[in-house]
Amino acid sequence: MTVMAERTVQMSVEEFERIAELVERESDAVRLEFIHGRIGIRGMTDGDHSEIIRWLQKRCMRVRADLWLYAGGELGLQVEAYRKGRAKPDAVLAPERTFVGQGDWADPEGVLMTVEVTSYDSDTDRRDREEKPAAYAAAGIPLYLLIDRDHGTVTVHSDPAVDGYRYRQVADFGTKILLPDPVGIELDTEDLKEFVR
Template identity: 50%
Template sequence: MTDTSDQLLVEEFEQLAAFAEREIETVRLEFLGGRLGLRKATNGNHGTVVMRLVHEWMQARPEFGLYPARGLKVEAHGQGRVLPDGALAPVGHFAGHGDWSDPDGVLMTVEVTSHDSYTHHRDRVEKRQAYGEAGIPFYLLIDRDESTVALYSEPDPRIGYRHARRVAFGAKLLLPEPLGIELDTEKLKQYVD
């Protein structure tokens, strides 16, 4: 699309997203790169991976909450709208926020890949770029297709993130301060499907 008159405005997207959430319970919408995206209901393994992470953070760092599907404003000038599988922030950080929050105060976003045709471009490229552009310090990608976990750090608005550390499922991954936990990825092997 080159004619900007055909593009969806952020305000129009927010109205559409609110309608979809109210009326179509299995679908939530995202808006990235000026394009509308669907966030479909996930399978049980995908949800279990997210809940394992929520549980780990509750035990290891109770001052932080890993908020599933918390709406964030990303991209240049906050023109994108995404629903990461997790947004790590201090407990209570999102109190009083509406559907879409500025990324200020978010320490890390988490995505768990799904088995669909959009995963590569959405989770591995677009969202990594959007989270880095928004200045979110860390992005954790749990890639069930490749059986790896990647931690992206040092956000850079031009390239997303300057640094990546990737380990295969089964290895331990140290998440530096202020995250401050060691992720044991051994159990992720059982949630590949």
């Protein structure tokens, strides 16, 4: 019998950013993140995932024309002061021009809300329900919206603290839920029923 030893390799943020740039330049099918000292890999989104982001963007613009929903996971954010994490949310709500002059991994200052839509992969539980809310709260982002296709729910996390968000509100698809200040938008989630398997 062969015994394999598990080794933990420490990687600097600079090393991660070089690897992420190379991978993403070569493949449109993969996005890399660096949260809690680990590299995470996210595959391509499906059509329903994209429709959910479009749905949210339309509602936000209808009520808050002063904000923009930066969508598609193209915007990277610096999260986690301790481990210098890097995350690519499915969408980011912020005032227009918040990210002017920033590089691939933007400072989260000015971000009002991050959004994740669950994917149908084995890693979504840990990534979207545990690691991402902890990282976004630690970065001081006021709201985290999780659109959970597995459970048919929308969860609004608010009141960020170093150890996570202090408040969570959960609503089933088909009901209304308020995105509290500083966003101040009520969402009617009836349409989300169309975008689940």
